[in-house]
Amino acid sequence: MSRAAGPVDPTTTSAWSGLEAITAEFIPDLSRWFAEDPGRVDRFTFEAGDLHVDLSKGLVDDEVLAALVALADEVGLTERRDQMLRGDRINVTEDRAVLHTALRLPADATLELDGTDVVPEVHDVLRRVYDFADRVRSGAWTGVTGERIRTVVNIGIGGSDLGPVMAYEALAAYRHDQIECRFISNIDPTDAATTLSGLDPATTLFIVSSKTFGTLETLTNARLCKAWLLDGLAGHDQAEAVAKHFVAVSTALDKVADFGIDPDNAFGFWDWVGGRYSMDSAIGTSLVVAIGPERFAELLAGFHTMDEHFRTAPLTENVPVLMGLLNVWYTNFLGAETHAVLPYAQLLHRFPAYLQQLTMESNGKGVRWDGAAVAYDTGEVFWGEPGTNGQHAFYQLIHQGTRLVPADFIAFATPAYPLKDGATDVHELFLANFFAQTRALAFGKTADEVRAEGTREEIVPSRVFTGNRPTASIMAPELSPSVLGQLVALYEHITFTQGVIWGIDSFDQWGVELGKQLAQQISPAVAGDEAVAAQQDASTQSLIAYYRRHRQ
Numbered sequence: 001m002s003r004a005a006g007p008v009d010p011t012t013t014s015a016w017s018g019l020e021a022i023t024a025e026f027i028p029d030l031s032r033w034f035a036e037d038p039g040r041v042d043r044f045t046f047e048a049g050d051l052h053v054d055l056s057k058g059l060v061d062d063e064v065l066a067a068l069v070a071l072a073d074e075v076g077l078t079e080r081r082d083q084m085l086r087g088d089r090i091n092v093t094e095d096r097a098v099l100h101t102a103l104r105l106p107a108d109a110t111l112e113l114d115g116t117d118v119v120p121e122v123h124d125v126l127r128r129v130y131d132f133a134d135r136v137r138s139g140a141w142t143g144v145t146g147e148r149i150r151t152v153v154n155i156g157i158g159g160s161d162l163g164p165v166m167a168y169e170a171l172a173a174y175r176h177d178q179i180e181c182r183f184i185s186n187i188d189p190t191d192a193a194t195t196l197s198g199l200d201p202a203t204t205l206f207i208v209s210s211k212t213f214g215t216l217e218t219l220t221n222a223r224l225c226k227a228w229l230l231d232g233l234a235g236h237d238q239a240e241a242v243a244k245h246f247v248a249v250s251t252a253l254d255k256v257a258d259f260g261i262d263p264d265n266a267f268g269f270w271d272w273v274g275g276r277y278s279m280d281s282a283i284g285t286s287l288v289v290a291i292g293p294e295r296f297a298e299l300l301a302g303f304h305t306m307d308e309h310f311r312t313a314p315l316t317e318n319v320p321v322l323m324g325l326l327n328v329w330y331t332n333f334l335g336a337e338t339h340a341v342l343p344y345a346q347l348l349h350r351f352p353a354y355l356q357q358l359t360m361e362s363n364g365k366g367v368r369w370d371g372a373a374v375a376y377d378t379g380e381v382f383w384g385e386p387g388t389n390g391q392h393a394f395y396q397l398i399h400q401g402t403r404l405v406p407a408d409f410i411a412f413a414t415p416a417y418p419l420k421d422g423a424t425d426v427h428e429l430f431l432a433n434f435f436a437q438t439r440a441l442a443f444g445k446t447a448d449e450v451r452a453e454g455t456r457e458e459i460v461p462s463r464v465f466t467g468n469r470p471t472a473s474i475m476a477p478e479l480s481p482s483v484l485g486q487l488v489a490l491y492e493h494i495t496f497t498q499g500v501i502w503g504i505d506s507f508d509q510w511g512v513e514l515g516k517q518l519a520q521q522i523s524p525a526v527a528g529d530e531a532v533a534a535q536q537d538a539s540t541q542s543l544i545a546y547y548r549r550h551r552q
C-alpha cells in the first residue's frame with residue numbers, strides 16, 4: 001500500500017477496527033489454550049541472536065497476532081524501520097537522522113549520511129577511545145603526580161549516565177580489578193560529595209559526559225569536581241592537572257574546550273545519536289575503561305546482532321516487533337497502563353531504570369510527529385526490580401490486584417557467580433523462582449484447588465489466583481557483553497516499534513524542557529530575590545518561603 005507523507009493515525013486502519021472487534025469477544029484463558037493447543041509454546045517461542053523469547057504466556061492467540069502484524073503493515077512499520085536504518089531524518093521535530101544502529105556497524109560496512117560515510121568516523125572515535133582506555137588500564141596514563149589512575153568518575157545524567165552505569169553493574173564480572181568506576185549524575189550536591197568521598201585526587205580521572213555540554217547538572221558537577229581536584233592537588237600546575245585528570249565526551253567539542261578540557265582529551269559523537277541511545281558511543285568510555293576494548297567490541301557486536309535480526313526477520317518472527325506489538329495490544333486494547341521488567345539477575349539491577357529513560361522519554365508523547373493530538377494511549381509506565389526482591393515487595397499486586405501488568409521476565413542459564421548452599425546450587429533455587437512466577441501468573445489457582453488444600457471457606461476467595469496475567473520470558477546462556485548488547489538493542493527496537501504504531505517521534509524529548517527553563521527562572525528567588533519570588537504562583541511562593549525559613 002502507498003504511504004501518506006505524514007504518520008498514519010492507527011485508529012483509522014482496518015487492522016485497528018479488527019482488533020477492537022476481537023477485543024469485544026476476547027476471553028483470555030491460558031489454561032485452556034495450553035491444554036487444547038500442544039503447539040502453542042513452539043509457535044510463540046522465538047530466537048533472536050542468543051536470546052530465547054517465550055511469548056506463549058502472553059494474552060495472545062493467532063488471530064490477535066495476525067491482526068497486530070496487519071496493523072504494523074498498515075502503518076508502514078518496515079518502511080519506517082528502513083528509513084531509520086538508512087539515515088532518513090525521522091526525528092522530525094529536531095530534523096535529525098536516527099542512527100544509533102550505525103554505532104555498531106562493522107568497520108567494513110558503509111552508511112552514507114549527507115554524502116559522507118559515517119562508519120569510518122565511528123571507528124576512528126572508537127579507536128581513540130580504545131587507545132585511551134588501554135592506557136588507563138595499563139597504567140601508562142598517569143595523573144599529574146605520576147601515579148596510575150585507580151578511579152574513573154563519570155559525570156553525566158540521563159543517557160550520559162544510565163547506560164554506562166547500568167552496563168558497568170551488569171558486567172561486573174568483566175571489570176578491571178584495579179580500577180573502580182563511580183558515577184555522579186544528580187545536581188543534589190550529596191551525589192558529588194558522597195561519590196568523591198574517600199577518593200585520592202592524584203589517582204582519580206573524571207570523564208565529563210554530555211551530548212550537548214550544556215546540561216546544568218553535569219556542568220555544575222564538573223565544576224565541583226574540578227575544584228575538588230585542584231584543591232587536592234594544590235601546588236601542581238592547574239592546567240596540567242586538568243589535562244591529566246579530565247577528559248570529555250560530547251558532540252559539542254567547542255564547549256568542551258571552553259570548559260578547559262584539552263580537545264585532544266575529548267571524544268566526539270554526532271547529533272544523530274539520541275542521548276538515551278548513546279551508551280554504545282563514546283558515552284560508554286567509562287565502561288570501556290572498566291571492561292576493556294575487546295569486551296566493549298563484543299557488546300557492540302551483540303547490538304549489531306539484534307539490529308540485523310530486526311532488519312531482516314519477517315515481522316511474524318521478529319522478536320522486537322512482536323514484543324512491541326504485544327505492548328500496543330496490552331496498552332490500547334486490554335487497558336494496561338504499566339509494564340514491569342523483572343530481571344532474575346542481580347547484575348541487571350539498574351536495567352529497569354535504564355529502560356525507563358529509553359521507553360518513557362521516547363514514547364511519552366501526546367502528539368504524532370505531524371503535531372496532531374493522539375486520541376489513544378501511548379507510552380506505558382515502565383518499572384521493575386530484580387527478582388526475587390520484587391516478589392517480596394510488589395508481586396502481590398501483579399498476581400491478585402485489579403490491574404493488568406504485563407511483565408518481562410529475564411534470566412540467564414549460567415550465573416556470573418556460581419555459589420552453593422551446601423549441596424544446593426543457589427542459582428538453580430533462584431531460577432526455580434523465575435519459572436514459578438510466570439507459571440503462577442499464567443495459570444493461577446482455582447477456588448477448588450484452594451479448597452482441596454483444606455482452606456477455610458471464608459478465606460478461599462483471598463487465596464484464589466485468577467491467572468491470565470501476561471508475561472514474556474527472555475532467556476540467554478549467560479549475561480555476557482554480547483548478550484547485554486542484544487538485550488539493550490531488543491528494547492530499543494521494541495520502543496521504536498511502539499512509536500511507529502502510535503505515529504509519534506520517539507527521538508525528541510521536548511517534555512523535559514519546561515522544567516529546566518523554570519528552574520533557571522526560579523533560581524534567583526530561591527537565593528532570596530523577592531521580586532522574582534513575587535512573580536511565582538501562590539503555591540510556589542509559599543514553598544520557597546518555607547525553604548527560606550527553614551534553611552540553616
Ligand code: F6P
Binds near residue numbers: 159
Ligand atoms: O533529560 C533530557 C536529556 O536531554 C536526555 O535526553 C539526555 O540523555 C540528558 O538530558 C543529558 O543530556 P546531555 O548528554 O546533553 O548532558
